[in-house]
Amino acid sequence: xxxxxxxxxxxxxxxxxxxxxxxxxxxxxxxxxxxxxxxxxxxxxxxxxxxxxxxxxxxxxxxxxxxxxxxxxxxxxxxxxxxxxxxxxxxxxxxxxxxxxxxxxxxxxxxxxxxxxxxxxxxxxxxxxxxxxxxxxxxxxxxxxxxxxxxxxxxxxxxxxxxxxxxxxxxxxxxxxxxxxxxxxxxxxxxxxxxxxxxxxxxxxxxxxxxxxxxxxxxxxxxxxxxxxxxxxxxxxxxxxxxxxxxxxxxxxxxxxxxxxxxxxxxxxxxxxxxxxxxxxxxxxxxxxxxxxxxxxxxxxxxxxxxxxxxxxxxxxxxxxxxxxxxxxxxxxxxxxxxxxxxxxxxxx
Amino acid sequence: xxxxxxxxxxxxxxxxxxxxxxxxxxxxxxxxxxxxxxxxxxxxxxxxxxxxxxxxxxxxxxxxxxxxxxxxxxxxxxxxxxxxxxxxxxxxxxxxxxxxxxxxxxxxxxxxxxxxxxxxxxxxxxxxxxxxxxxxxxxxxxxxxxxxxxxxxxxxxxxxxxxxxxxxxxxxxxxxxxxxxxxxxxxxxxxxxxxxxxxxxxxxxxxxxxxxxxxxxxxxxxxxxxxxxxxxxxxxxxxxxxxxxxxxxxxxxxxxxxxxxxxxxxxxxxxxxxxxxxxxxxxxxxxxxxxxx
Numbered sequence: 001x002x003x004x005x006x007x008x009x010x011x012x013x014x015x016x017x018x019x020x021x022x023x024x025x026x027x028x029x030x031x032x033x034x035x036x037x038x039x040x041x042x043x044x045x046x047x048x049x050x051x052x053x054x055x056x057x058x059x060x061x062x063x064x065x066x067x068x069x070x071x072x073x074x075x076x077x078x079x080x081x082x083x084x085x086x087x088x089x090x091x092x093x094x095x096x097x098x099x100x101x102x103x104x105x106x107x108x109x110x111x112x113x114x115x116x117x118x119x120x121x122x123x124x125x126x127x128x129x130x131x132x133x134x135x136x137x138x139x140x141x142x143x144x145x146x147x148x149x150x151x152x153x154x155x156x157x158x159x160x161x162x163x164x165x166x167x168x169x170x171x172x173x174x175x176x177x178x179x180x181x182x183x184x185x186x187x188x189x190x191x192x193x194x195x196x197x198x199x200x201x202x203x204x205x206x207x208x209x210x211x212x213x214x215x216x217x218x219x220x221x222x223x224x225x226x227x228x229x230x231x232x233x234x235x236x237x238x239x240x241x242x243x244x245x246x247x248x249x250x251x252x253x254x255x256x257x258x259x260x261x262x263x264x265x266x267x268x269x270x271x272x273x274x275x276x277x278x279x280x281x282x283x284x285x286x287x288x289x290x291x292x293x294x295x296x297x298x299x300x301x302x303x304x305x306x307x308x309x310x311x312x313x314x315x316x317x318x319x320x321x322x323x324x325x326x327x328x329x330x331x332x333x334x335x336x337x338x339x340x341x342x343x344x345x346x347x348x349x
Numbered sequence: 350x351x352x353x354x355x356x357x358x359x360x361x362x363x364x365x366x367x368x369x370x371x372x373x374x375x376x377x378x379x380x381x382x383x384x385x386x387x388x389x390x391x392x393x394x395x396x397x398x399x400x401x402x403x404x405x406x407x408x409x410x411x412x413x414x415x416x417x418x419x420x421x422x423x424x425x426x427x428x429x430x431x432x433x434x435x436x437x438x439x440x441x442x443x444x445x446x447x448x449x450x451x452x453x454x455x456x457x458x459x460x461x462x463x464x465x466x467x468x469x470x471x472x473x474x475x476x477x478x479x480x481x482x483x484x485x486x487x488x489x490x491x492x493x494x495x496x497x498x499x500x501x502x503x504x505x506x507x508x509x510x511x512x513x514x515x516x517x518x519x520x521x522x523x524x525x526x527x528x529x530x531x532x533x534x535x536x537x538x539x540x541x542x543x544x545x546x547x548x549x550x551x552x553x554x555x556x557x558x559x560x561x562x563x564x565x566x567x568x569x570x571x572x573x574x575x576x577x578x579x580x581x582x583x584x585x586x587x588x589x590x591x592x593x594x595x596x597x598x599x600x601x602x603x604x605x606x607x608x609x610x611x612x613x614x615x616x617x618x619x620x621x622x623x624x625x626x627x628x629x630x631x632x633x634x635x636x637x638x639x640x641x642x
Binding site for chain 2: 031032034035036037038040041042043044
């Protein structure tokens with residue numbers, strides 16, 4: 001069952017039905033007696049229909065009844081979600097599976113972690129049934145710590161994967177980016193030239209250290225050898241894949257395409273990190289390299305929240321107050337229904 | 350005030366008090382008439398006609414009956430068809446039937462005072478209800494009761510019914526007819542009602558016609574936009590919008606113009622009245638027209 005409550009307001013044109021039904025139809029019965037009617041032109045009964053409404057009180061009550069019914073349907077939320085796990089797609093899948101099993105939520109429905117997950121959850125919490133449990137599995141830095149503990153009407157547990165401890169680089173030395181490069185021999189030179197150019201473009205503040213294999217602090221892996229088998233333990237936040245990697249990377253099948261500075265990029269999230277690919281990899285001329293550099297700067301990873309939220313179990317607060325208005329509307333609905341029935345009965349008798 | 354009164358006699362006294370004496374054409378009364386007999390007092394007799402000496406002797410009221418009866422009978426003809434139920438849209442409680450029967454009741458009272466014999470014919474529901482002509486206050490009470498009991502209902506009587514009802518046509522008489530005139534012309538040519546009155550006129554009866562209408566009927570003053578039904582026709586609806594007003598007035602004027610012409614041709618006294626007018630005025634004019642002839 002899908003809850004689509006605001007759409008109920010689209011049913012308001014139903015009000016036209018009673019308005020149409022109450023239109024004066026039987027003018028014939030209401031014809032007045034007039035002794036000199038014989039001097040008036042004769043008329044067929046159809047011509048005597050005029051836009052009048054009979055039983056206006058009943059019409060009003062019926063319209064109110066319909067409005068109250070639609071309002072009640074629109075504000076009443078039928079909770080439909082059960083136990084749910086919100087999974088950060090970028091988190092380590094094995095770790096996430098362990099956490100889910102640990103929490104006893106194996107059978108729970110999994111949905112992707114939305115941005116600003118706690119606020120989103122607070123906003124949409126009425127979708128969950130009363131006894132449902134929620135588990136959020138995310139990397140550290142994905143969820144900012146709110147200033148006050150959010151009050152949830154459900155049991156919500158937040159499990160955060162600790163980020164590898166990277167010692168911050170000294171502020172004075174240039175920021176160094178570790179890049180693991182695996183490319184065909186004829187392209188290695190092009191890639192190296194590119195990162196050398198990147199280093200120059202940043203006025204020397206950015207340094208790109210190129211290695212053959214990634215370490216824990218590697219920011220970027222350039223994988224331009226689709227023919228080779230991928231080492232299983234290679235992980236990095238970002239991957240640049242050479243053109244034609246779609247076969248070996250099934251995640252790219254769902255890739256999103258963006259165009260920045262004339263450079264067309266496709267990206268998709270996978271368990272190993274975010275995958276980027278483009279026909280322009282590696283850039284063949286200086287213009288393309290410059291455009292790629294600008295695009296990459298614009299796409300720089302969003303800064304992590306200053307105070308990332310740690311793992312936490314949110315205690316269940318009192319029942320959410322969101323369902324309250326539906327009660328008085330329901331009573332109003334009942335009263336209007338009784339009134340409508342009484343008036344209809346009084347009209348008949 | 351008068352419309353709220355159900356007591357016809359009270360209304361008659363009120364109207365006739367305003368009317369004065371001697372309006373009625375030519376019938377002598379009072380002085381110089383031979384004494385004929387005594388009879389017992391009946392309500393409605395004038396006090397001055399009571400013989401006070403006889404009261405002292407016999408301890409009963411007796412009225413001196415004089416030999417002054419005229420030989421002319423007065424007939425009252427009331428149209429009580431369904432169309433007469435049309436109420437006034439200005440005066441509450443007044444309808445055409447009330448006006449017509451009150452006017453005829455006043456005529457009856459005048460006739461009774463003058464010693465004329467008077468009878469009543471009420472056309473209602475396709476029939477004619479006769480009250481034979483007679484004299485005296487008791488008869489007046491009877492006639493007033495019949496008038497008060499008349500209900501506007503049904504269609505005018507057919508030609509056969511009327512033909513068999515005209516038995517009073519033997520001696521010349523005075524005929525006061527009160528109608529709304531709507532049945533004067535039928536669907537094709539003159540209606541049985543008008544034919545009967547014209548025949549009576551040809552038989553040298555003095556026919557005096559009073560046609561009563563409401564002011565709304567005269568001026569087309571009823572609300573437009575509504576549907577109307579003829580009370581004397583079961584089926585058929587009529588509409589009235591602002592555009593139909595001129596046509597209505599034209600047809601109405603043509604109808605009543607033809608009625609007036611027909612009366613003039615046959616030397617019938619005809620007076621048109623609106624039921625919103627004061628009854629005494631209408632009565633005076635009606636009777637004056639008759640007297641002027």
